[in-house]
Amino acid sequence: xxxxxxxxxxxxxxxxxxxxxxxxxxxxDRFGRxxxxxxxxxxxxxxxxxxxxxDASLEPPPSDETVILSAVAAxxxxxxxxxxxxxxxxxxxxxxxNLGRAPLPQEALDAIVATAAGASNLEFDLERGVRGDxxxxxxxxxxxxxxxxxxxxxxxxxxxxxxVLNALAFRREVPVSRGELIEIGGSFRLPEIxxxxxxxxxxxxxxxxxxxxxxxEAMGSKTALVMKVHASNxxxxxxxxxxPEAALAQACHERDIPFVSDLGAGSLIDxxxxxxxxxxxxxxxxxxxxxxxxxxxxxxxxxxxxxxxVGKADLIAKIKRNxxxxxxxxxxxxxxxxxxxxxLYLNPDKLAERLPVLRLLxxxxxxxxxxxxxxxxQMALCLEACADxxxxxxxxxxxxxxxxxxxxxxxGLVIVPRAARGRGGLLLRLQAALRALPVPVIGRIEKxxxxxxxxxxxxxxxxxxxxxxxxxxx
Numbered sequence: 001x002x003x004x005x006x007x008x009x010x011x012x013x014x015x016x017x018x019x020x021x022x023x024x025x026x027x028x029d030r031f032g033r034x035x036x037x038x039x040x041x042x043x044x045x046x047x048x049x050x051x052x053x054x055d056a057s058l059e060p061p062p063s064d065e066t067v068i069l070s071a072v073a074a075x076x077x078x079x080x081x082x083x084x085x086x087x088x089x090x091x092x093x094x095x096x097x098n099l100g101r102a103p104l105p106q107e108a109l110d111a112i113v114a115t116a117a118g119a120s121n122l123e124f125d126l127e128r129g130v131r132g133d134x135x136x137x138x139x140x141x142x143x144x145x146x147x148x149x150x151x152x153x154x155x156x157x158x159x160x161x162x163x164v165l166n167a168l169a170f171r172r173e174v175p176v177s178r179g180e181l182i183e184i185g186g187s188f189r190l191p192e193i194x195x196x197x198x199x200x201x202x203x204x205x206x207x208x209x210x211x212x213x214x215x216x217e218a219m220g221s222k223t224a225l226v227m228k229v230h231a232s233n234x235x236x237x238x239x240x241x242x243x244p245e246a247a248l249a250q251a252c253h254e255r256d257i258p259f260v261s262d263l264g265a266g267s268l269i270d271x272x273x274x275x276x277x278x279x280x281x282x283x284x285x286x287x288x289x290x291x292x293x294x295x296x297x298x299x300x301x302x303x304x305x306x307x308x309x310v311g312k313a314d315l316i317a318k319i320k321r322n323x324x325x326x327x328x329x330x331x332x333x334x335x336x337x338x339x340x341x342x343x344l345y346l347n348p349d350k351l352a353e354r355l356p357v358l359r360l361l362x363x364x365x366x367x368x369x370x371x372x373x374x375x376x377x378q379m380a381l382c383l384e385a386c387a388d389x390x391x392x393x394x395x396x397x398x399x400x401x402x403x404x405x406x407x408x409x410x411x412g413l414v415i416v417p418r419a420a421r422g423r424g425g426l427l428l429r430l431q432a433a434l435r436a437l438p439v440p441v442i443g444r445i446e447k448x449x450x451x452x453x454x455x456x457x458x459x460x461x462x463x464x465x466x467x468x469x470x471x472x473x474x
Contacts, residue, residue, distance in 0.1 A: 012047060013065050015040050023069045031076045039075045043068060087440040088463060092410065092453030094360050095399035099442065101298040101305070103356040105344060108303065108337040115336035122332045135320070137335055141342040145268045146282040146293065148310035152320050153297075153338065154328040158188060160294040160307030161262060165197035167322040168258060168315065169224030175202040177210040177243070179236055180229035190229060199224060209241040216251055225258040228290075230265075230280060249289025258292065258315060261285040266295025266308065268345055274352055274362050277398075277406040282310055291315055300398075302357035303341035304334045360456055361398065361408065368454045369393070369411035375460055376413055382470040386426060387417045396455040414449040423448060433473060437466045 018024065018040045019033065027036050047068070087099060095101045104112075115122075125132035135152050142151035154160050165174065174194060181203065183189045194201045202223075204214040215226060228245060245261060252259040267279040279300060282293045292311035297303040307328075309319060319325065330338075344354050352358045372391045380389040392414045395407035415430060417423040427450050434441040439462060443452040457463060 012044055013068070015044065018044075018065060018069060018072070021065055021069060023066060027069075027073055027076060031080060035076060035079070036072070039072045039079070040068075043072050043075060085440065087442050089456045090412065090441055090443045090452040090454065092394060092396045092412075092444065092451070092455060093399035094357065094396060094408075094456060095299050097399070101399075102302045103360075104304065104337055105302070105341060105354055105356055107344060107354070108340040111336035111340040112333045115332050120332055120336075122335065134329065134332075134335055137339050138342055141339065141345075142308060142310055145342065145345055146310045147286045148282070148293070149313040150316035151308065151310040152316055152325070153330055153335070154307045154309070154325070155330050155334075156298075156305055157262070157264060157266070157294055157296040157307040158193060159328040160309050161190075162193055162197050163319055163322060163324050163328055164225075164260060164292060164294060164309060165194055165199050166324055167319045168260075169197065169199035171198055171200075172224035173200045173202045173218075173220075173222045174225055174227055175204050175215055175218040175223065176227050176229065177205045177214070178203045179205065179207050179210055179240075179242065180231060182229055182231060208236055208239060210243060211241060212243050212247055212251060215243060215248060219251075219255055219257060223255075223257055225260050225291075226252050227260045227262065229262045245285060245288040245290065249291075252291075253289065258312075259290055260292045260294070261290040263293060263295040265299040266297065267300035269348065269351070271300070274358065276361055282308075286311070297338055297341075300357065301341065302355045304330075304337040306330050306334055306338055360458075363455060365393070365409040365411055371457065371460050372411050372413055372454050375454075375464060378464055378467050379413060379415075379470075382467045383415060383430075383473055385472050386419075386474040387415050387430075390414050390416065392451070394451060394453055396453055408455070410453050410455040412451060412453040412455075414446075414451050416449040430473065433470060437469060439466065441466070 015037060019028075019037055024036060031039075089096055089099050091099070093099075121132070122137075123132050123134050124130075125136075138153060139151045142153075143149065154163055176190070176194075181190050181201075191201050200222075202218050204210060204218045219226070226248065228243075228248060245259075249259045263280055263282060263285060265279060267281055268283075269281065270278070272278050282295055285293045290311065292309060292315055294307060294309050295301070297306035297308055301308075309316065341355070344351060347354075352362055369391065376389055376391050383389060390413065392412060394410050394412055396410040397407060415427075417426045419426075427445050430450055431443065431445065434443065441452070441463065443450050445451070454460075
């Protein structure tokens with residue numbers, strides 16, 4: 001009877017010995033002793049299990065102290081990696097909801113840092129030395145931009161709608177066209193928001209056609225307000241009819257009923273002057289008779305995530321007295337960023353240069369194509385073992401429900417695996433490899449290739465600097 005010689009038992013250094021090693025001093029300084037000890041224990045446990053399960057013919061896991069501590073350092077780096085990180089948006093969607101929507105201008109970033117670093121006059125009137133109102137920092141700017149009498153700000157546009165409805169229409173009726181009962185991202189539906197606000201939705205008209213008489217027949221003693229919702233994330237075409245805002249506003253005012261317009265994307269300027277598709281503005285809605293207008297701050301406006309309500313002073317005052325206002329208010333950093341962005345609108349001639357959203361939306365396709373052509377050779381070199389890389393013309397989207405059917409000419413790269421067999425798997429692995437880069441790169445799979453749209457890439461060197469980590473990918 002033969003016996004297989006037992007594999008010699010590996011002796012690993014103790015936790016205390018590793019924690020006291022000179023190589024651990026920097027790790028303790030960066031991560032703290034508790035985190036270091038936990039990581040050492042986890043690494044030793046992993047190595048012991050590997051040693052016990054390893055085939056006798058295979059080389060056992062090393063027990064050298066410096067090698068173990070290098071692995072411990074890698075564990076700590078991964079554990080302390082922030083969850084919320086900057087990424088490169090090469091999806092072709094400029095206002096990508098999942099990627100944070102509008103990039104902020106430098107002026108807003110500077111304002112956030114200055115305000116966040118210490119105390120501020122968020123709710124303190126410096127002139128009178130008494131408690132102030134945080135809306136005071138932006139109300140005049142919003143009124144100037146929209147022609148409204150007053151304004152208030154909450155944490156997003158869904159919150160703005162919730163607050164308006166709860167403050168003005170609690171336990172009362174709100175007529176809305178059936179064609180405007182929208183669903184926004186994350187399956188949040190307007191009827192559900194209205195139900196949570198405590199008001200009763202009265203559907204009028206049909207999906208494709210709503211007339212003025214549909215609204216007037218629905219107006220009665222229980223009507224709190226009438227709401228018109230801009231269909232920002234879809235478009236109904238063909239045999240359609242909708243009620244012009246001016247006509248609906250007049251009908252409401254004849255019956256002493258407030259008229260509310262929800263614009264969603266919230267462009268403060270006429271985008272056609274920059275060669276972009278037209279988008280209704282709050283100023284236009286106010287001019288057409290809207291008593292209140294709600295819109296977002298982090299879409300076409302180009303600012304932080306906020307919901308903005310502008311309109312008649314008496315209605316805004318009532319809204320601000322509602323208890324939900326405090327629950328939905330924005331913090332000092334969002335307020336600082338919003339004020340900085342609104343001040344950029346005071347100089348419209350420089351806006352396309354200084355506001356990132358507008359700058360990205362108006363980038364010429366030939367400029368984007370030139371960048372793609374500069375980047376292509378290095379990416380092709382890194383992926384030469386498995387794929388071809390080509391420059392392509394493509395189409396970008398504005399995103400976040402803004403102009404859903406409009407597209408912008410753009411350019412970028414497409415990565416096409418050489419082998420047809422296993423192409424889908426390779427593209428998924430490549431997507432994962434791009435997401436694993438120090439600054440993750442987010443593209444989109446389209447047909448048989450991985451498309452990287454360069455419309456939102458302003459610093460090509462940030463992308464090029466990471467390519468070496470993809471070398472010989474296969």
